[in-house]
Amino acid sequence: MKILSIHDLEKLRKSAEAHMSLREESNRHVVDHSCGLATGTPHIQILICGGTGCKASSSQEIVQRLQMEIAEHQISEKVEVIMTGCFGFCEKGPIVKIIPDNTFYVQVTPEDAAEIVREHIIGGRKIERLLYVDPKTEKSVSDSKHMDFYRKQMRIALRNCGTIDPENIEEYIARDGYFPLATCLLRKKPQEVIEEIKLSGLRGRGGGGFPTGLKWELTAKQQAEQKYVVCNADEGDPGAFMDRSIMEGDPHSVVEAMAICGYSIGATKGLVYIRAEYPLAVHRLKVAIAQARDYGLLGDNILGTDFCFDIEIRYGAGAFVCGEETALIHSMEGKRGEPTLKPPFPAESGYKGMPTNVNNVETLANIPIILNKGAKWFSSIGTERSKGTKVFALAGKINNVGLIEVPMGTTLREVIYEIGGGIKNGKKFKAVQTGGPSGGCLTEKHLDTPIDFDNLLAAGSMMGSGGMIVMDEDDCMVSVARFYLDFTVEESCGKCTPCRIGNKRMLEILTKITEGKGTEEDLKTLQTLGKVIKDTALCGLGQTSPNPVLSTLDNFYDEYLAHVKQKVCPAKQCKALLTYAINPEKCIGCHACAKHCPAEAITGMTRKPHIIHPDLCIRCGMCVSRCKFNAIVIC
Amino acid sequence: MATIKLACDVARQVEAICDKHGNDQGELINILHEAQHLQGYLPEEMQRLIAHKLNIPVSKVYGVVSFYTFFTMTPKGKHPVSVCMGTACYVRGGEKLLEEFKRVLGIDVGETTPDGKFSLDCLRCVGACGLAPVVMIGEKVYGRLQPVDVKKIIEELEA
Known part of the structure; x- marks a missing residue:
């Protein structure tokens, strides 16, 4: 069906209500008793994580087994199995959630399916052994809201991940989806939409933190026959999977936001540049685009207005530098992904020489909800200059690996010790790396720093796209710096000399140090070289590439000294020194x-x-x- | 570049892919994606053919192929092994795993065993960081691996 008015959307939302209210209800308040068909619960939904991580641990098979069991017990009219996006708690995946009692089962295997259906779905008895056990109290917790992992989180960009079926547009609409687009098209002028985004204080989540509204305004001001909206889904930071989870769990929010952006800046074409290594995200995005077209939310004369907008997908081919917007644009044009000097900015001359607005996935995912709840609401969250929330991929030597979203201003300590549950195996915390290959390593003394764009920069790291890797006493910081530089050297596009040659020299020196052949003089050279690269490299990635080395030199100078003077590796990682x-x-x-x-x-x-x-x-x-x-x- | 003669039917398929994209230079990356899908890699002859169809120098095609890690010019093994070298896997011992695969298979990263059974590569992030360190063999993801597990996995796949 084609949606032609807000009224049509309302009708759809109403018709999906019965189906969705169960989930909304259980989101609002916790049902203490467990629910089962035999104990009088009329309808049950089983949500299961269909993100890449859980799929790797056979969540697809669990779905099949659950469906088989349900068919066998002839209860398919009362029980639904729904594959959602990522719940975030990857450490304990695959995750199965039972609605309406909100029971959160962890590390479920296909063999557990029969018991879940027999005991819980029919019998109304929770399966104790599949519940999450709080490591502090050693008591099992059945509702995710009571878990430390979720308590401090605030899910805005991830609002639909793990709640809706990403391949069903009606579930998205039932959660107020596409209403912001409709309101913009029917009731707001493009400039008003831009003002609202500016007022919200939203800054780009891809790394740089440029104000989104301002970016839109710059592109909107350009006069051109054709303008483009580009979604940067080339998530290249190793160990970061925020954007992928959003596209897998809530692809419609990206589609809708791109259309809103198109309306605001006067573009009729959207392009998503996505990594070819993300087959599931590509698939879900394709499904979402096709559905949006079917419902008349993409294509010609959207909602009966003059506005036309459609989205195409372009594949990346594995080049980290393509996350930089000028390189990304060249790659979309079928060329080597080499960056060019700015200005001209893509807003003036981008894809095919036309004004182009490039936004990251997470940035876009924030747009619909900002327009829905208002700029004031959004800007009330976060810190003075960083509004809203940030999604992080928390990984490394931490108990609760997963995808988290916290308000800006949350401290690293809260993230690592409360949400993350502390360091694995009771080891000592050593450092946390943020910002990926462009960021730095922060230490104990930074733990109480509220996380926002400016604070992280001041501490010698950066927000980056949201990778957060925790390291313990067994990690050698020289090796870690070498690891990142190895990555940068591999990924350097080779266009400018500081990055191509400078980083290569730095890598050689670091390798020398880890082999016990370094000198104190080398440490000085690293510092000088790092600063020169920072000042002279062509693109943002080159300029930030020495950060992992410089920040570890700042914070762990003693460890470097031990390598070059006493020729020992205190963390016992550098092979040649053991x-x-x-x-x-x-x-x-x-x-x-x-x-x-x-x-x-x-x-x-x-x-x-x-x-x-x-x-x-x-x-x-x-x-x-x-x-x-x-x-x-x-x- | 290794010279491999392109089979007639493959050549026709490559031409069809180029035609489908209107022989547009701007579609080069999409064309290469589809062409690589045919045989799992992009031999020199295939690149020459694409260059000819799009009316651009072979150097330009090769420039793009060699720029992006997703494109490869060597055939992959029957069981392509990819060790995740994302940071999360690295700090949980990904490098040691890689060393062990190199040792057991007797090949370096980017190589294929002489019998064509295994090839070894690194990849950046599967996004299964909760299972770190992770190795992908074919489509299957092996999580929480230790170097001691490597030999057994290879032996199982060989059997």
Whole structure:
């Protein structure tokens, strides 16, 4: 059907209400008792995470098994299985949520399906062993709202992820979707929409933090035959998956926001530049675009107005630099993704030389809800100069790996210790890396810093797109810096000398240090070189590429010194600086290590302490993982 | 570049792909995506053909192919192994896993075993950071792997 008015949208929202109210209801208040068909619950919905992470842990199979069980018990009229987007709690995936009692089952396997249907769905009895256990209280928590992981979160950009079926436009409409577009087209002038976005204080979530409303205004002011709206979905930061989760869990919010942007700046064409490595996100986006066309929300004369807008998908091909907007535009034109000097900005001359507005996925996902709830509401959240929330991909040595969204101004400590549940295996916190290859490592002393664009920059890191990697005492900061630089060197497009050659030299020096061949002089060279690259590289990525090195030099200078002066790696990570030996008092001579040593570097008689021959040892650590008696010492 | 003669039917398919995109230079990346899908890689002959169809120098096509990591000029193994080198996997031991795959398979990153069974690559982020460190073999994701698991997995796939 084609939607021609707000009234049509209303009708759709009403008709989807019965289906959706169950989820809304359980979102608002918690049902204490568990629900089951046998105990009188008329209708149950089973939500299951269909994000990439959970799909990798066979969530698709769980869906099939659940459906089989439901068919077998002949209860398919009363029970629905719905695959949603990411719930965020990836550490405990695959996740299954039962509505309306809001039971949150973690680490579910396909084998659990029969029991879930029999015990919970029919019998109304919660399955204790599948509930999340709070590590602090050691008590099981059945409702996600009571989990530390969710308590401090505020889901704005992720509002629909894990709640709606991303492949069903009506569920999106039932949650007020496409109403903002309709209101804009029918009741607001383009300039009014831009004013609202400016007033909200929304800043670009892709890394730079440029005010979104201002960007729109710049493109709107240009006179041209054709203008373009581009969605930057080339999420290249390794270890970040915010944009992908939004596209997988709530693709319509991106489609709608692009149409709103098109209306505001006077563009009729939208392009999504997405990584080809994201097959599921591509699929969901394609479905969303097709549905929006069917409903008349994309295409010609949207909602019966003069406004025409359509969206095409363009694939990236694996180049980090294409996240930079000028490089992205070249890539869309079928060229090598090399950046060019700004100005001219894409707003003046972008795709095919026409004015182009480039926004990141998360930025766009904020647009509909800002227009729905108002700029005032949005700007009441966050800090003075950073409004709203930010989505982070929390990963590394942390208990609760996952996708989180917090108001700007939340401290790193709250994120790491409350939401993240602290450091894995009771180890000591060492650093947190934000901003990916463009960011830096922050330490203990930064833990109480409220997270926002300006504070992170002042601390020597940056917001970036939202990767947040936690490191513990076992991580060597020199190796981490080398890891990021290795990435940058690999991904450098090669256009400008500072990035192409400067970073390569820095990588060589860092490698030298991790091999125990570095000198104190090298540390000075790193600092100088880093500053020169920062000042002279062509694009934003080049200019920020030395950040991981400079920030670790600032915060962990002693560790660098240990590598170059005493030739030791305090975290025991740099292979060349380690010696493996066997503690004769602990070794019982079981021969397990020798049997698995790939270099045949371990010898000894049975039941007598063995020895490792240092000249043969390749320091692979295989013996450590094989020894059951902790007899291998690394020094 | 290795010289491999393109089979007639493959050549026809490549031409059809170019035609479908109106032989438009601006569509080069989309064309390469589809062309790579035919055989899993982009041999020199294929690039020459595309350059000819789009009326651009081969150097331009090669320039694009070599720029983007998604495009490859070597055939992949029957079981393409991709070790995730995203930061989350790195701090949870991705590099050690990679070393072990290199050792067990006897090949370096970007290479294929002589019997064509395995190829080894790195990839950036599967987004399964909760399962770090992660390895993708074909379409299957192996999570929470330790170097000690590598040999067993390879042996299972070989059987």
